[in-house]
Structures are given as C-alpha cells and as structure tokens.
Amino acid sequence: MSYPVAALLMVAVFFLGAAFIASYVGGIHGPHPHRMPVAVVGPASAAAKVDAALRGKGDAFDVRTYPTAAAASRAIRERDVYGAYLPRQGRLLVTTAFGATASGLLRSTFAEVSAADGRTLTVQDVVPADPGDPEGLVPFYLVIGWIVSGYLVAAIIGLYRGMAAVTLRDGAARLLAFAVFAAAIGAAGTLIVETGYGYLPGSPWLLTGIGAFCVFAVAVATAAVESLLGIIGTALTILVFVVLGNPSAGGPWPLPLLPPFWREVGPWLPNWAATEAVRNAVYFDGHALTRPLVVLAVWAAAGIALVLLLAGRTNPVMRYPGRPVG
Numbered sequence: 001m002s003y004p005v006a007a008l009l010m011v012a013v014f015f016l017g018a019a020f021i022a023s024y025v026g027g028i029h030g031p032h033p034h035r036m037p038v039a040v041v042g043p044a045s046a047a048a049k050v051d052a053a054l055r056g057k058g059d060a061f062d063v064r065t066y067p068t069a070a071a072a073s074r075a076i077r078e079r080d081v082y083g084a085y086l087p088r089q090g091r092l093l094v095t096t097a098f099g100a101t102a103s104g105l106l107r108s109t110f111a112e113v114s115a116a117d118g119r120t121l122t123v124q125d126v127v128p129a130d131p132g133d134p135e136g137l138v139p140f141y142l143v144i145g146w147i148v149s150g151y152l153v154a155a156i157i158g159l160y161r162g163m164a165a166v167t168l169r170d171g172a173a174r175l176l177a178f179a180v181f182a183a184a185i186g187a188a189g190t191l192i193v194e195t196g197y198g199y200l201p202g203s204p205w206l207l208t209g210i211g212a213f214c215v216f217a218v219a220v221a222t223a224a225v226e227s228l229l230g231i232i233g234t235a236l237t238i239l240v241f242v243v244l245g246n247p248s249a250g251g252p253w254p255l256p257l258l259p260p261f262w263r264e265v266g267p268w269l270p271n272w273a274a275t276e277a278v279r280n281a282v283y284f285d286g287h288a289l290t291r292p293l294v295v296l297a298v299w300a301a302a303g304i305a306l307v308l309l310l311a312g313r314t315n316p317v318m319r320y321p322g323r324p325v326g
Contacts, residue, residue, distance in 0.1 A: 012235060020243050023262075027247025031101055031257035033060040038106065039072040039084035039093075040065055046087050053113045061109075069093070073126050079280060079288035082254065085110050090119030095127035097283040099136035101253045127283055132199040139200070139278035140251025142189055146211050147241050147271055149185045150218025153178065154226065155234045164227040164310050171311035175304060178219040179212075186211030200282040207281055210293075214274035217296045220303030221270075227310040245271030267291070270299050 038061050040047040047065040054061050064081060066072040069091075072084035076095055083106040084093040092110045094103040107123055114121040129136050157174060165171035190208045193199050200207065218241060225233035248258060248266030255263055255272070266272040273295035280288050 016235060016239060016243070019239065023243045023247050027258060027262040028252055031105070031253045032259070033057075033105060034256050034258075034260070034263065035059050035062040036105075036254075036256040037062045037064060037081040039063075039075055039081045041067070041069050041072045041084060041086045042088060050085060050087060050113060053116060054109070057109070076126055077284055077287065079284055082106065082256070083110075085113065087113075087117065090114040090117065090121055092121055092123045093126050094123060095283070096125050096129040096134070097127050097136050097279060098254045099129070099252065100134065102136075102257060105257070129283075130199050130201075132197060135252075136279070137251060138193060139282070140249060140275050142193055142200075142211070143214060143249065143251075143271060143274040143278060144246060146185065146189055146214045146274060147218055147245065150182070150215040150270075151222040151234075151237050151241055153181050153215075154219045154222035154237075158223065158226045158234070163230045163233070164313060165307060166312060168308060168311045171308045174223060175220060175307060178216055178223070182212040182214075182216035182219060183208075185215050186213075200278075203281045203286070206286065207278060210274060210277045210281060213293070213296050213300070214270055214277075217270050217300040217303065220307060221299045222303075224303040224306035224310070227307055227313075240269065241271065245269045248272060249275045251275055268295065270296055 040050045040063055042065070044065055047063055051063040054063065064075075066075060066084065069084070069086055072081070072086075073093055075081045076084060076093060082095070082098070082102060086092070092106060092114075094106050096103045103125070107121070111121040130138070132138070157177070161170075161174075165174055186208045189211045190204050194201050194204055194207070218237075222234070222237040222241075225236055227233070229236060244262075244265055248262035248269060249271035250258070250266060255266055258266065273292035277289055277292040277296075280286060280292070
C-alpha cells in the first residue's frame with residue numbers, strides 16, 4: 001500500500017471517528033420529549049384541561065382521550081401511548097419497559113398536573129421491566145450484538161472471497177451462508193440472554209426469529225454496498241449501522257425523546273427496527289411488530305437484489321481484489 005493511499009485511509013478513519021463522537025453525543029446526550037403520546041382517561045373536557053396544563057411544555061406531549069382505565073391500559077400494551085393519566089383519581093399508568101428515564105419523565109410531569117388539582121399522584125406500572133433489565137437496555141444491547149455480527153460476517157467474507165460475488169452461483173452461496181449464520185447467531189443471542197442470564201423470558205422462538213432476520217438484513221445490505229463500492233462500502237455500512245443507527249435506535253430511551261435528526265432517521269434503520277421488535281415481542285405481547293419487520297424486510301430484499309444483480313461485474317477501482325472463487 002502506497003503512502004498516499006494509507007494517508008487517505010487515515011483521513012477517512014478520522015472523519016468516521018469524528019462522526020461517531022458527534023452522533024453519539026448529539027443523539028443521546030439528554031432526552032427531551034417531542035409529541036410523546038399519552039392518554040387521559042375521561043371525557044374530552046378532562047383531556048382538554050390536561051392538555052392546557054401541558055401546553056406550557058410546548059409540543060412535548062400528544063394528549064389522547066380514552067373512555068376507561070382499561071382502554072388506556074390496553075393502549076399502553078398495544079404501543080399506542082407511553083402512559084395514561086386518570087385525573088379524577090390522580091393516578092398514572094406507566095411502563096418501565098423503556099427504562100426509568102421515560103417513565104420518570106411522565107411521573108414528574110403528571111405529579112405537577114396532579115398537584116395543581118390538589119391531589120398526590122399515585123403510579124401503577126402496567127408493563128414492568130424485567131427484574132434483570134431495570135433500565136430497559138437489554139433489547140438494545142442484544143440488537144447491537146446482532147448488528148455487529150451482521151456487518152462483520154459480510155466484511156470478512158468480502159475480504160476473503162472478494163467484495164463482489166464472481167458468479168450468480170457465488171452470490172447465492174453467500175446469501176445462503178448469511179442465512180445460516182444469521183439463524184445461528186439469532187439463536188445464540190436468545191440463549192445467552194434468556195438461558196444464560198435469565199433476562200427477557202417467554203418468547204424464545206420469536207426472539208430468535210427477530211435476531212436472525214436482523215442479522216441477515218444487515219449482512220446482505222453490507223454485502224450489497226461492498227459489491228458496489230468495495231472496501232469503501234464497509235466504511236459506509238459502519239457509518240450507517242454504528243454511527244447513525246445505534247444513537248437513533250431508541251435504546252436508552254424511546255424515539256419521542258430523541259433530538260429531531262435522530263428521531264427522523266431511526267425508524268428507517270435496522271437498529272431501531274430490531275430493537276423495537278425485540279422490545280415489543282418480550283414486553284408488549286408482540287403488538288406493533290409490523291413496521292419494524294417491514295423495515296428489516298426492505299433492507300434484506302434490497303440487499304439480496306443488489307448482491308445478485310452485481311454478481312460477476314468487475315470494476316478494478318470499486319471492487320476489492322479478494323481471493324478468487326473456485
């Protein structure tokens with residue numbers, strides 16, 4: 001490798017590191033709600049009064065009215081709202097599945113609202129976090145492991161066999177290898193978390209499937225970008241999945257608490273999709289799985305298509321000269 005090329009790579013790594021710092025500090029330095037959906041139980045007049053009380057906080061909350069406590073509790077379990085306030089009782093329904101930050105924000109906010117009505121707030125946790133996951137971070141870290149596995153396996157195969165598949169058959173073989181690897185690491189992640197540590201029990205098969213889907217989607221997407229851009233594609237996938245994806249995944253706190261850029265980017269990336277799917281599977285009885293699974297499916301389908309379409313194409317500038325395929 002010549003000195004100019006080495007210098008160019010060092011500059012690229014410099015900017016990647018700077019982007020990493022900027023994204024993580026900017027994305028998760030401090031939660032602030034933006035149109036966070038909350039329920040108010042009672043007639044529309046009660047909701048209007050609470051909405052007026054919260055108006056001083058700008059667009060922090062999206063107040064929705066529910067007729068009964070049971071309906072509001074169901075809305076929390078179905079992922080429609082993050083909490084529910086019962087003004088006549090001074091009672092707040094929350095979930096700690098997103099950790100103490102989100103539920104604590106609702107507690108402090110509605111403690112003020114309740115105090116203004118002369119009541120002391122009482123809090124009920126309707127979807128409690130696993131005892132081993134008090135901060136709601138196990139789904140997030142589990143997905144980080146799956147994401148890293150996905151792009152690393154694609155990068156290793158690309159470096160060893162060549163960034164782009166030499167033939168259509170080679171491309172299909174790579175996709176099959178990714179699928180087998182994804183199933184194995186999806187199951188391993190579930191076993192480690194559920195059996196090894198005793199966290200997030202109850203949905204092992206669904207959790208394994210989500211993990212396999214996540215790893216496969218990330219692996220084929222990485223392979224597709226590497227097929228197109230060579231080693232530069234590896235850096236690009238790190239930028240997307242690590243630099244942008246992790247801070248916008250809704251891990252330490254849910255999406256409505258993230259700054260605008262990360263809040264908008266997150267729902268389109270596998271990091272958010274898989275974290276959301278795991279959390280919904282283990283804490284919310286599988287509700288609201290459609291969108292995250294569709295996001296993963298789009299990444300997987302696009303990756304498969306590009307890997308196969310680019311198989312056999314040679315570009316000395318863009319394609320990394322790996323080992324020839326026998």
